[in-house]
Amino acid sequence: MNEIYKKVNEKTSGKFSALRFPKVTFPDNTHAVVTVVCKKEDRRLVDGNKFELTALLTEICGFTAQVSINIVDDDPTPANIRAAVVAFTERFSYVSSVLHTISAEIGTPCKVKMKMHGAMYELAKNDYVVRLNEFLKNNYAQEVIADIEIVDFAASGTTYSATVAAPTKEYAVRNCKPILGNLNVETAQSVSSLTANAYNVTVCGVFAMPTEFMSKGGRKYERFLLYDGETSLQCRYSPDSRGGIVSPELLSKKVCVFGNVEYESARNEASIYVREMCTCDVDGLTVTQPKPVPNKYERVIPQPYEEFVQSSMFEAASELPPALKGGFVVFDFETTGLSIVYDKPTELGAVRIEDGRITEYFSTLIDPRRPIPPEVSAKTGITDDMVKGQPLFEDVLPDFYKFSYGCSFVCHNISFDFPFLLKGGNRCGLAFGDRKTYDTMGIAPLAIPGISKLTLDKVLEGLGLTNENAHRAYHDAAATAKAFIAMHKILAQKK
Numbered sequence: 001m002n003e004i005y006k007k008v009n010e011k012t013s014g015k016f017s018a019l020r021f022p023k024v025t026f027p028d029n030t031h032a033v034v035t036v037v038c039k040k041e042d043r044r045l046v047d048g049n050k051f052e053l054t055a056l057l058t059e060i061c062g063f064t065a066q067v068s069i070n071i072v073d074d075d076p077t078p079a080n081i082r083a084a085v086v087a088f089t090e091r092f093s094y095v096s097s098v099l100h101t102i103s104a105e106i107g108t109p110c111k112v113k114m115k116m117h118g119a120m121y122e123l124a125k126n127d128y129v130v131r132l133n134e135f136l137k138n139n140y141a142q143e144v145i146a147d148i149e150i151v152d153f154a155a156s157g158t159t160y161s162a163t164v165a166a167p168t169k170e171y172a173v174r175n176c177k178p179i180l181g182n183l184n185v186e187t188a189q190s191v192s193s194l195t196a197n198a199y200n201v202t203v204c205g206v207f208a209m210p211t212e213f214m215s216k217g218g219r220k221y222e223r224f225l226l227y228d229g230e231t232s233l234q235c236r237y238s239p240d241s242r243g244g245i246v247s248p249e250l251l252s253k254k255v256c257v258f259g260n261v262e263y264e265s266a267r268n269e270a271s272i273y274v275r276e277m278c279t280c281d282v283d284g285l286t287v288t289q290p291k292p293v294p295n296k297y298e299r300v301i302p303q304p305y306e307e308f309v310q311s312s313m314f315e316a317a318s319e320l321p322p323a324l325k326g327g328f329v330v331f332d333f334e335t336t337g338l339s340i341v342y343d344k345p346t347e348l349g350a351v352r353i354e355d356g357r358i359t360e361y362f363s364t365l366i367d368p369r370r371p372i373p374p375e376v377s378a379k380t381g382i383t384d385d386m387v388k389g390q391p392l393f394e395d396v397l398p399d400f401y402k403f404s405y406g407c408s409f410v411c412h413n414i415s416f417d418f419p420f421l422l423k424g425g426n427r428c429g430l431a432f433g434d435r436k437t438y439d440t441m442g443i444a445p446l447a448i449p450g451i452s453k454l455t456l457d458k459v460l461e462g463l464g465l466t467n468e469n470a471h472r473a474y475h476d477a478a479a480t481a482k483a484f485i486a487m488h489k490i491l492a493q494k495k
Helices: 003-011 040-047 050-061 078-089 093-101 118-124 128-139 308-312 374-380 393-404 414-428 440-447 456-463 473-494
Strands: 024-028 031-038 066-073 103-105 110-117 144-151 170-180 187-190 198-214 220-227 232-237 254-264 269-282 327-335 345-354 357-365 408-411 437-439
Touching: 003 050, 031 040, 031 050, 040 050, 040 066, 050 066, 078 093, 078 103, 078 110, 078 128, 078 393, 093 110, 093 118, 110 118, 118 128, 118 144, 128 144, 170 254, 198 269, 198 414, 198 440, 220 414, 232 414, 327 393, 327 414, 327 473, 345 393, 345 473, 357 393, 357 473, 393 414, 408 414, 408 473, 414 437, 437 440, 440 456, 440 473, 456 473
Parallel strands: 031 066, 110 144, 187 198, 198 437, 232 269, 327 408, 408 437
Antiparallel strands: 024 031, 103 110, 170 187, 170 269, 198 220, 198 254, 220 232, 254 269, 327 345, 345 357
């Protein structure tokens, strides 16, 4: 415990041992504020002894300024414990690689869990670990302990990810069942091993994001992702006489694809033009399993969507197109940049569609824990000051998982947004890769013949819709939802 705690309880024979004194702040030169943390049942101890406690703190700390007490009830949640420990850990650069392994559990005692390399632990055990335990003791009246799992990454040949072990450069593959061509292999490269252009490559990963597209020229093609937890591979296929390959039945299955790889250095992301494909069995590649939907929202609470104009999108006499039956969540990210490897989300906005009607919206800024480039702020209007102190991405995702549970996903240019969601979800143990997906950019050429560009603003223009606040996540998501509904109405009328 810190010196304030020790001296207060020495002078009072442990009278205030249930309290914690994590920090002192000085709003001005004449005033000092001491934060006092206590359990709800100990609130009376503080309220009934404020004068005595204030006098003790003034004496012990040698304050000449006026002292006041800021009482904080100790009612921790996994999200706020984790956020506090992440912020604390970021002060120790040599253990920064553990940040995405941190989680918290409420119990008796509460636990902060993380994974750490054995060699790193040897460096940290007399410094970071000691300070972390002191931090937990000083900031929580309830018992919160650090539960550190020592992992020998070198021996396993893997890098830790919260739910999906990152693969080695090559997998042993078995039980190939061809879907396209006669692909039958014994080995395949991992998604994360692709760092340059390559020809005639076989790659293995988990299947996600099956999406059908129509080019401006009227040619059909398909996209999907292979992922290994941390890294995504964009896959593209042009259907021929053999037919299409994207299917919801393949979601979360392990597959191999064969084709030519192109590597885009700007996004640190690879893509492959698929010629053959098969399902397979492979060790060392784990699929994130769906979790039960959380009982309540913790950080971001959805709000009812109310807008007069949507009531006229389907008149009572109009029949709801079959393609719009059910639930859809349309989402959009704003990020610090274009790289799925290096950049982070700064905002997540989404709306929920139920049977062709927008019912709720979900919107939050996100602290990326890194500076936002000026050119990005100029485009989005999101600044460093706006995101400072906002929830971390990992703390927002459980709420978004609840909001989107059981729904298909819709985006405009889903190939950009979905990898961020997939990667973040895998780190948190949340399965987003098992959903059907739709891209309004791919639907637009069918609904708006002759469209010259497939940007969101051009799609909206072609539909007679507007977006008054472009490049903000919620507004872009709402505009995309309106476009999705309007285009399916047009397509239904054409049939």
